[in-house]
Each structure stands twice: as structure tokens, then as C-alpha cells.
Amino acid sequence: MALVEVRNLSKIYHLGGEEIRALDDVSAEIEGGEFISIIGPSGSGKSTLMHILGCLDSPTHGTFSLDGTEIQNASRAEQAKIRNQKIGFVFQFFNLLPKLSVLQNVELPMIYSGISASERRKRAMAALEMVELQNRTKHRPMQLSGGQQQRVAIARALVNNPKIVFADEPTGNLDSHTGSAILALFKRLSEEGRTIVLVTHDPNIAARTTRRIEIRDGKIAEQVDETLAGLKPR
Amino acid sequence: MNIFNAITIGFKEIWAHKFRSLLTMLGIILGVSSLVAMSALITGMENGMKESLVQMGGIERIRVEDQDIPPYQSHLADQAVGNTVNDVYALQQSAPLLRAITPEMRTRNATMTRSDKRFSSWNFVGTWPSAIEINEHTIEHGRMFNEIDDENARNVCVIGTAARDALFGSPEELGREINPVGEQINISGEIFTIIGMFKHYESEQEAKKRELAKSQPPPDPSTVQRSRGRSGSRSSGGFVWGYKNSTVYIPLNTMWLKFRAATGTENMPDPRLSQITMKVRDINQLEATIQQARNVMMITHRGIEDFSFQTQENWADQINSSIRNARMSGGFIAAISLLVGGIGIMNIMLASITERIREIGIRKAVGATFSDVFIQILVESMVIAVVGGIVGLFASEGIVRLLQMLSPTENTPVITVDAMVVAFAFSLVVGILAGIFPAMKAAKLDPIQALRYE
Numbered sequence: 001m002a003l004v005e006v007r008n009l010s011k012i013y014h015l016g017g018e019e020i021r022a023l024d025d026v027s028a029e030i031e032g033g034e035f036i037s038i039i040g041p042s043g044s045g046k047s048t049l050m051h052i053l054g055c056l057d058s059p060t061h062g063t064f065s066l067d068g069t070e071i072q073n074a075s076r077a078e079q080a081k082i083r084n085q086k087i088g089f090v091f092q093f094f095n096l097l098p099k100l101s102v103l104q105n106v107e108l109p110m111i112y113s114g115i116s117a118s119e120r121r122k123r124a125m126a127a128l129e130m131v132e133l134q135n136r137t138k139h140r141p142m143q144l145s146g147g148q149q150q151r152v153a154i155a156r157a158l159v160n161n162p163k164i165v166f167a168d169e170p171t172g173n174l175d176s177h178t179g180s181a182i183l184a185l186f187k188r189l190s191e192e193g194r195t196i197v198l199v200t201h202d203p204n205i206a207a208r209t210t211r212r213i214e215i216r217d218g219k220i221a222e223q224v225d226e227t228l229a230g231l232k233p234r
Numbered sequence: 235m236n237i238f239n240a241i242t243i244g245f246k247e248i249w250a251h252k253f254r255s256l257l258t259m260l261g262i263i264l265g266v267s268s269l270v271a272m273s274a275l276i277t278g279m280e281n282g283m284k285e286s287l288v289q290m291g292g293i294e295r296i297r298v299e300d301q302d303i304p305p306y307q308s309h310l311a312d313q314a315v316g317n318t319v320n321d322v323y324a325l326q327q328s329a330p331l332l333r334a335i336t337p338e339m340r341t342r343n344a345t346m347t348r349s350d351k352r353f354s355s356w357n358f359v360g361t362w363p364s365a366i367e368i369n370e371h372t373i374e375h376g377r378m379f380n381e382i383d384d385e386n387a388r389n390v391c392v393i394g395t396a397a398r399d400a401l402f403g404s405p406e407e408l409g410r411e412i413n414p415v416g417e418q419i420n421i422s423g424e425i426f427t428i429i430g431m432f433k434h435y436e437s438e439q440e441a442k443k444r445e446l447a448k449s450q451p452p453p454d455p456s457t458v459q460r461s462r463g464r465s466g467s468r469s470s471g472g473f474v475w476g477y478k479n480s481t482v483y484i485p486l487n488t489m490w491l492k493f494r495a496a497t498g499t500e501n502m503p504d505p506r507l508s509q510i511t512m513k514v515r516d517i518n519q520l521e522a523t524i525q526q527a528r529n530v531m532m533i534t535h536r537g538i539e540d541f542s543f544q545t546q547e548n549w550a551d552q553i554n555s556s557i558r559n560a561r562m563s564g565g566f567i568a569a570i571s572l573l574v575g576g577i578g579i580m581n582i583m584l585a586s587i588t589e590r591i592r593e594i595g596i597r598k599a600v601g602a603t604f605s606d607v608f609i610q611i612l613v614e615s616m617v618i619a620v621v622g623g624i625v626g627l628f629a630s631e632g633i634v635r636l637l638q639m640l641s642p643t644e645n646t647p648v649i650t651v652d653a654m655v656v657a658f659a660f661s662l663v664v665g666i667l668a669g670i671f672p673a674m675k676a677a678k679l680d681p682i683q684a685l686r687y688e
Contacts, residue, residue, distance in 0.1 A: 012623040049680055054599075055687075056599065056681045056682050057682055072445070076603070076604060077603045077604065077605075080598065080601055080602065080603040080604075080606075081601065081603070083598075083599065083600065083601045084600065084601020085601070088602070089599050091685070095595075095596045095597060095685065096594070096596075096611070097593055099246075099250060108596075108597070108600050109601055111239055112597075112600065112601040112602050112606055113601065114236065156600070160601075
């Protein structure tokens, strides 16, 4: 069974009596270990799809399962637990807590999973080593460059060892050089066996992933699997 | 997230906004300390009032006083004899529910003089030796007069310290205590020997003040000495203390023969007593005791009801009701100030969560549940209230001192543990109530909207 199975997913907003279909009957599958991008112009519904897959939002119709759990049946508390244990988020604007140190930011998800202080520290240090920021632990986010902040956010996303990482325009707020370094980091993590879903509007970034799902007007427009086409090694 | 983490985060959040938190806490600090201080003042007042009640014989004391003859008996007016010592003998014989009984005969126009010094007592009484027990007196020097002194109508007296101070000089003026026992004084033309003196009666507060003054060096003699009031600063105490200290007791027969000759008939001085004072054996049988005494006196008065019983129950009730009223109104005002403090907390928590919408979104995105966020905000509000409450308990001590400085009272305020517990519990409840609404609001936030919030 696939890690994520999406079946006939719809999300409908009502805005002033008008019905807006942000997602319209979307079905897709994501296998464990895939490096995949969801691409589409702004307003296409790609963020809505990511939010639903990340258990931050719930669909109007349709079902989807994550790691064998039917999410549409889960309570809010169960969804919070899934976000905590199985999902990691990387955002465009980093979304680090400015009052906490780098180390405390990385420890944050573990506070909500009830892990002891010493274990938290150990695992946070290991995650920071993975993104090569082990000597910036005492700094505040504001004292770091954008690229470094994004790496802290990646360390935070990985620290609870999630099944899947969602990255929403992770390079959107970085210069092209730093952005490219971050993409290289994602590539490396993917090669280590992590499942990564990159949400972007930029075809150049999407081109660096092994599979692309293109969304337009809430519908899946095209799925390109370059491994199947033999263009890229899996 | 466990509760310990939540408390830690709460303290950090407060520390991050020190000034704002302090201002918010101030409402709780003032509320708690005014509640405790108010209770302390009232408890002090209550103690003072009860102390003076005990000094006046407590609630076991009953007085029998003259009363106008009721209208339906007015035709018997010329047969009425008033309260006399015969009633006292009869009551002693036939009212076993009474523990002690003493007649009192007063005169208002007795003036005591010694060389050029004069003193008029408010409480110049001819009585029996048992008066000392009924009226809660203690002899400091000499002795009380006895039955033989009374039998022979001797010119002896036992005085209070106010009489001593006026006639011989007070310890404050002279710097030493004078023992007047054995001295002779003139009372309205008769020579009396002082055979005893009562101790100085004063409230705890007065005693403390005096102790303090003693330990300090004597005042500079170059400054002008002045006496405040008739008998120096010692009588500046409450009415009860001043009244007791001015007591002068002489034997009943002496009073009758020497001071009542002018008001009697041609061959006998007026035998009517000013009052009969008695104590009940068992306070729970006060009603029965009064009934018994009434029955005895109805016989001696031949059915003419020209007497009435005065208990001090009214006084005790009055104390209780005035203390209850003071507590109610004081507590109400202090509770309102605590409530205002709680509104301050709620206000600041609402401002705080608006500032932190994005933070709450991030926390939710990484796995904080509804209850995690709810508990965190509620604990922050409680931490402000609890810290404010604890500081308020310490501050109440200072407020009590401040109030004492502004208006020195007779009664030492007493900070009770009860008041502290109630005030602290109240601050805790206020903290919880103030936190619930903001915590609910924060916990309900939609993570996506919170993350997008600028």
C-alpha cells in the first residue's frame, strides 16, 4: 500500500454565495521514499492540497490515508498527533519562534510528544548536525541568515523522524544560490530514504524532483514520472 | 506537553514582558493585600471590642437597675421600695443559679483632694468585697476592704491608677511608680485611708507602646513637657480602660452613712442601691437564671416591678453584628478590586494571544493539540495571578503598617492565616476565570489562518 493514498478529494469554499472549488476530485498516490513536487501557479489549489495532506485542513469530500490511517475519520487531537509524529513542515517564511534559541526551536515538536529533556537535546543536536548547524545552537533565529534559518526549520521538520516532509515554497524567500543549496539538501535527504513533497510554482525547482504533479484550477493536469520515462535514475 | 513544561513556558513569557506583567500583577497584588489587610484591621477591632467586653465582666454579668413602675401598677407607686441590700440577701439565699452578687451604691458628687490636687471619679462606688471578682478587678498594691471594714463603715478606699495619677502623679511624669497604700486623702470632707490600688488596665496596644517607650531614652528635658488630657497620656486609651482605671471603691455602709445622709428621710439615709450586679453560674442558662432572680425579686418588691435586668448580651450581639457588617463591606470592596485585577489579566492575555497568533499556528503545525494550547495560556494567566497573590500576601504586612501609621488605632491588626488562605484562593480563582476565555480563543485558532497571520 502507498504511503499516501488520495481518493476523489474535493475542497469547496463558499465565498459570498459563490462556490469556489479549490480542489476538484483529486486522486493521487505517493510512495514511501519518493522525492516529489506539486507544481502549479498561485491559486491553483496546490497549497490547499498540501494543507489537507499535512492534516492542517480537512477536505469537503473524498478520503485519503496516510501510513494506513484514514485521516478523514481522525479527531482533531489525533490529527495533531499525526502532524507531530508522522509529518514535518518546512515553510516559505521559516516560521521559527523568534524568542527561542535554535536548539529550542528544533526541540519544539518533541515537547508535544512528551520526550524527556535529555533525549530531546540529544536528538535536536543530531538533527542540527544533519543540516550542519551544530555550532549555532545558542543563536536566536534572527541572528542567522535566511539559508541558515531554513536549515533550522528543516532540522525541526526531521527531528521527530516523520514519514513524510512537506516543504511549501522552501526557496521562495531565498536568493537563488542559497535556494539551490537548500534544494541540494532536500535531494540528499531524499537519497537517505526520506519522503519529501515539494510545493512550488517554479518549474525549474520542480524539475529537480523525480516526479511532478501539476495542478491547475484544482485538478491534476499532468503527472510526469521521469523514472518511468527513464530520464532520471530513481 | 506536561504541566511542568507549561509552567516553565508561563514564567518565560512573563519574564519576557517584565514591565507589562508587573503592571498586570499589581491589580492582584493590591487586591490580595487589601483583602488581607482589611481582615487584619477588622480582626484587631473585634479583639479590642471583645477584650473590653471581658473587662466589663463578660456576658455572664447581669445588672439589676431601677425601672419606672409599669402603668398598670402606678397606683402602688408609694409602696415601691426600690432595690435595696435586702434584695441582695434574698438573691443570695434563693437564687442558686447566680454565682456571685454584689450591691453597688454610687454618688456623682464625691471629690477627692490631696493638698492642692483634685480628682472626681466617674466610678465612685460603695460596694461589697465581691465586687472585685464580678467587675474583673486585680489588686496591684495593698488589699481590698473586707466584711469587717464594711460592718464598721470604715473610711477606707481602694483606688484605680487614674486616681493615683491625679492625686500623687503618674509614673510618666515622675519617672517612678508611686505606691499610695497607707496615704490619707480627703473625699468630700471625710478623711479616707487608701488601703489598696488596682493594677493599671490597658489594651495590649497600649501596653506595647509603653514597653517601647520604656526602652527608649527619656525625652530631652529642655523640650517643654505637656500633659495631654486630664491625667496624662495613660488615659488616652479607650473608654472602657479609662472608666476602669478611674474606679474608686469604698465599703457599702460607708457610702450609705457618709454620702447618702442628705438624700434620705430624717432618721435614715436613703437605702436605695444604684444597681445590683451579679454573675451567672452557667452562661447557657442565662434565661433561667434571670427568671429565677426575677421571681425572688418579685417577692421582695411585693409584686411591684420597679426593676429591670440588663445583660451584656446586647453588647456582644452588637459586636458580632458590627464586625460582620465591617467584614461584609470590606470584603466586598476588596473582592471588587481583585475582580478588577482579574479583568486586567484577561485583557493582557487577550493582547498577548493576538500578538502570538503566528506562534500558536507554528506550535499547532508541529503537533500542539487544543488542550496543549489551552493549558499553556491558562497556566500563564494562573502564574500571573499566583505570583501576584504571593507578593500580595507579603505586601499585606506593609499595607497594615501603612494603615497603622496613617491612623493609629487602639487595636493591633491581626493578620490571620484564614484571611491569607481565602485571599490566595480567591486570586487563584480569579487567575483561572481570567484565563479561560483567552485560552479558549487561542486553542480554537485554525492553524492555517494562524500561520498566514501577519
